[in-house]
Amino acid sequence: MTAFLTSLTFATPWILSALLILPAIWWLLRLMPPAPKKVRFPAIQFLLQIAGKEESRAKMPLWLLLLRLMIAALVIVALAGPSLNRTELTGTDRPIVLFIDNDWLSAGNWDIKEATLNRMAKEFYAQDRLVYIVTTAHPQNNSDYSLKAVSPDSLSAISRQVHPLSQGVDHRVFEQYYPALSRLQSPEIFWFTNGYTTTGSETALIDALEKIADLGSLTIYRDKELIGPPIIRSVSNSGGGITVEITRPANSPARPSMLLARSESGKILEKMPVVFDGITSQSTSVTFKLPNEIRNDLSRFEIQNSKSAGSVFLLDDRWKRRTIGLVTNSAEEDTPSLLEENYYLENALLPFYDIKKNTLSQLIEEDPALIAMRDTAALPAKQSSMLEKWISDGGILIRFAGPKLANARSGLLPVPLRAGNRNLDGAMSWGKPAKLGKMPENSPFSHLTVDPDITVSKQVLANPSPELSQKTWAQLADGTPLVTADDRGRGKIILFHTTAKMAWSDLAISGLFVEMLREISFLGSFSPSQSASDGLLAPLALLDGFGRPIDLASQQSLSLSYLDPQATDRGLYASGYYGSPQNRIANNVGPNIDRYEPINLTKVTATTRFYEEGKSLSLMAPLLSAALGLILIDSLIMIFLLNGSRLLIRSASTKAVIITFIASLSVFPASDSYAKDDLDRLLQATLETRLAYIVTGDTQIDEMSKAGLTGLSKQLRRRTAIEAAQPLPIKLEQNELIFFPMIYWPITADFEPVSDQAIEKINHYLKIGGTILFDTRNQLAAGVSNGNFTRTPEGMRLRSLLSRLDIQRLTQVPTDHVLTRSFYLMQSFPGRYHDGELWVENTLNAAGNDGVASIVVGSNDWAAAWAINFEGRPVAAMVPGGERQREMAFRFGINLVMYTLAGNYKADQVHIPAILERLGQ
Known part of the structure; x- marks a missing residue:
């Protein structure tokens, strides 16, 4: 209740003063004339029944009086424009300045920050406010630090333009933009903070905030509970293995986590628990003792379930432990x-090499990388x-x-x-x-x-x-x-x-x-200068704030001087690999951090608010709907009181009121038919095999998903032994997933952020053997980006979702994958579009689920290709066209369902002769 009241605001609060006239309404409504009586003639009889005494007016019943007062109060409150989670603004003509921390520390709670930012952007757009945006983690190429207003179109899509980067926050922007801010007329300044400082002086930051707070109003948005992700500070070779240093902020709650060592292909080579010694401990170390052959396959360390580039540490050739031969004599002890010289050499070489001691001839035959000869x-x-x-x-x-x-x-x-x-x-x-x-x-x-x-x-x-x-x-x-x-x-x-x-x-x-x-x-194996051009290393493979690959088009080259441990501005460049494939250098977040401490925001003169998941919700329509419903109830009561219960239904006016009342129910928000899995739905999901689809909220897309899975289920019944019933919709936050072998998920650019509880539900579903087909449906649009659907708004939304799931790395479907032969033999997987790539979870080294991939990703809009209407005819046209393409789309759908239900049985060697014969080989 407290949270509800604190998020409730009114657009025109002065209208609430009308509530003061409710006592006058009480006085006007408290009396009601007596109900008229119907009397039969003759007139003499009518005259005889006239009472000789004077009758006074009867009083209105108290409950009816309260009902009408409630109607009046609802109308007054509704006209005041109540809403939930509305941004409180001090004026309608003052400019808005948004400072947004969009670094790797902001990635963990980006969904809730993004929801808050989108809600505010819509309100700014509706009020036609002048908005300026400054991102604190983006390299500031604006040398004069001038503010540039955001266009209305850009403001409506702000969440697609601002996203977490792997660069560090530079809070000096508050001081640098102060002259530009001082030229604005009483600006409203908002700071979306990550709550931490990793470089620079906290005192300087607070002083800069105090200065800009004097220019207008300053509002700071932060997390309700400040929980910083653990970060990997450094990796070092030691005689006993590879030691990984991990740091967390002070007083951060202890959460169990695992440190994963991955190869270049994403294979988990080893994992170790991350354990901090007590609540106050801010650092710990984990040592991996791996054979040299496996150690040299290492590509990265990452902390499991931590959505931050700070929890990822990339390895280049500098961390590979090479073998060196140390020349000895056979007669030596x-x-x-x-x-002996070899004593000093062995101790000096041990931290960085695996040492093999032998005669020179034997060492040359063993062919180590280096030979040291005294x-x-x-x-x-x-x-x-x-x-x-x-x-x-x-x-x-x-x-x-x-x-x-x-x-x-x-x-x-x-x-x-x-x-x-x-x-x-x-x-x-x-x-x-x-x-x-x-x-x-x-x-x-x-x-x-x-x-x-x-x-x-x-x-x-x-x-x-x-x-x-x-x-x-x-x-x-x-x-x-x-x-x-x-x-x-x-x-x-x-x-x-x-x-x-x-x-x-x-x-x-x-x-x-x-x-x-x-x-x-x-x-x-590593020489940065060989890959540098004019002292710069070109970006090779970089990461965003979530630790995911990003587009290299707009990224800066890395200066060789940056490799100096004493270099300044350590967080300027994105994390990732620079140089060339033969000579690459890894830049990581951890070594670039000076400290990792929460900012003491109590020292700043500003209004502090919390990021909210909920959208801005107007309560005017629900309140007016409730008032209309009470008015109709009041009308029914009056008819009853005037006509009596026997005439209630027979009266024409009563029937009209009832019809109007029933029609008015459409004014109220529709009841959620999937609010919870009731018994009927559970029986439908469990007694028959059914496919399911995720409800996106877009009626057109949801109808296409339903029609598509209906068409696929029909083909399954006709061609296979699977008796698939009608598909069911799934509302992710409400319905259970575990009853369905395969779920179709159409990705939209404006799909609502998924809660942590829903993510846990999805991870559980995938872990017990379920499969989800993610379809961005945008291969035609992705063709403009050289076929890379991940650069589209739908692709970016999908990447954000997948980064939160506990899954293996995705890979393109290889030519020998079971999915290519689980029912039909095929090498392409067309839908409505035919040239999109298909990606699956890499299950080469995964345990459980019979090696079946839990995640399948593509952009060919398969639901549209499968969709049929009530007459059984196709709904959508194929691009570039042809029923052959639709047939291949159905074959892919059947293969996918058979792969989901039957597992890897077609990978058994017993099927090879039949498959080769079918291929004519």
């Missing part, structure tokens, strides 16, 4: 020694030849200098060396151990920070040459090369001009040494 003299000719071929085929050799290499002649070097070594701290040396200099720009180590405490006392020197500077990856402070590299065929040779132990340098025990080896691990 397994026990590590602090005097100080070694000249190799035998056969080994040298094998090693050269391995490098030219794409292998990477890492060598370390020492006394042996200094006194040997070897061809497997990136640059020619001088004989002997350079001693910087010997008795005959005038200098001191040298420090490291700045990393060259052309080096893969260029972004690494040089430790000033690292010194080098001995090294081997390279012979000067014109190419030496281009082959130098690291150098001493005096410019002497410390690390050189050169290409050999498709591989590389990399030489550290000092030892891998502490004999010549303390580089081997530094963190810089570990980071250098990590950068080397990227070689051959």
Whole structure:
């Protein structure tokens, strides 16, 4: 009741003052003259019955008086224009400014935010208000931060234009747009906030809000319960596996969730529970211990049932754990020694590589990605030849200098060396151990920070040459090369001009040494500079705020400077892959976040409201309908009182009133014939096999769905053993789904947001074996977008819905899918349109449901192709046309129903001979 009263508003509240005249109406209506009597003649008898006393007027019954007062009150309240969930506006001529947080944090509650936004937009449109919209997560290309009014047509479709992005919110827009706001005349400012701050200063944000609140009125819309999604902050390789760091906001309620590790195809490789230590804990870590072969198939981590790009972490080649061969001698003991170079190499390589230790010949046969070789003299000719071929085929050799290499002649070097070594701290040396200099720009180590405490006392020197500077990856402070590299065929040779132990340098025990080896691990598999054009990486595969793929047409390229951990504006670019398919880099939300805290909105001088799911509902028509009904009841009562009960039905006037009363019932909102599954409907759904369709609210579409499933059911009865009865409609929020093997769902652009309870109902239906055919029915319109129906309004609505379902990734129907042969042999699936693609849930590694896909998605408008009228004739024309296309549409429908009911039985090998014979093979 409290929620009802707080959402009730009046368009013209001054009319309610008329309720003050109800006492006067009471006084006027409280008396009623006595009912006239019918007396038979003769007149003498009439005169004799006249009473000699004076009769006073009888009083009106109290209940009748209250009835008429109620009629008057209903009319007055209705004329005041009551409505529910109407946006309270302070004027009709003041401009409106909407600041909308449309980042990845807003994705979780976007349905309710979208409903609120649509409701407000309709009211602004009806009042002909001037509206300006600023999205806080969109890259601001407007350098002067000027406000541009939204056209009325754009305002009516605002929810299709504003959607969650994977960029972070930049709340500096309040300060940046302040000059433009100050030029407006008393604007009404609304802020649709996600409730959190992830970058910048909260104090600066509150100060900016206070400044704009002084310009007009500020209203902040937020969630009733602030629940931020858990986000994946980072992923790191460790000796024991892959560790995923997860963060949640403070005091967020604990909700059970699972962390999924997926491959490129969407296959779940492993899943682990996400557990936070107590209520106050804001971070936790999950470690996956996977074999190297499976680990390198990893493509992404995602938190299950979290609809946010922050809960997705994409992996590129930087996170793949590669195998490196460490050259040993067979006579060496397994026990590590602090005097051995391999001890330092093994500890430095372990975080990023899987290490295989063996002789050089054995390692070349095993063909690892890289080979690390400590100080070694000249190799035998056969080994040298094998090693050269391995490098030219794409292998990477890492060598370390020492006394042996200094006194040997070897061809497997990136640059020619001088004989002997350079001693910087010997008795005959005038200098001191040298420090490291700045990393060259052309080096893969260029972004690494040089430790000033690292010194080098001995090294081997390279012979000067014109190419030496281009082959130098690291150098001493005096410019002497410390690390050189050169290409050999498709591989590389990399030489550290000092030892891998502490004999010549303390580089081997530094963190810089570990980071250098990590950068080397990227070689051959990841090199951003190779894919960059003018310092920019082109967008390759990006995500929206929900963590779903998006169109790349309007996306920005990624700057190479953004890869620097110290880069500013970390949330500027969309999450996803950049570069080229051969060399791609993943940009994720988590590493770009400074903090994750709720905003203290109590410090802001503003009106605070909550997002509402309900639409703006006018109560004028229902109240006037109720008043009309009470007036008719009053008329019936008066006829009864005047004519008596015996004449009530016989009176012509009474009959007219009754007919009028019955007709007036149409004024009231129609009763929901599907308000709940009563016994009759349950019996209809369970005693016979029936198909069903989702009611969209569009009468034309719902009638076509009914006619289409009626036609398909008729063909099932005629051609198969399935005795399908008439289809039934389903109102998603009210009716049960589990009785129907297949449900047809036509997607419309304005389909109402689906509640969480309905989503749970759908997930349960899919889990127990049900199948839903989603049909956007817009392949003809999608042809304008190169056949991509996901770019249409219906496709965007479908993507929003599917993102909330617990399903596997969708894939196009392969040529050998059971759906292509469950009853008829077919490779295309036409409906009213013939060239749309068909997508099904990828059940390759799914357990349960006999491997039957729970989701089938397309755009060919199958219901129109199946639809028949009451005479059994087709309703809709085929595009491009032909009864052959309609026949193939029926065959697809029959295949789909048989696939749903019979499962994967046609996948059994026993059917292969018959199918091959049918194909003429």
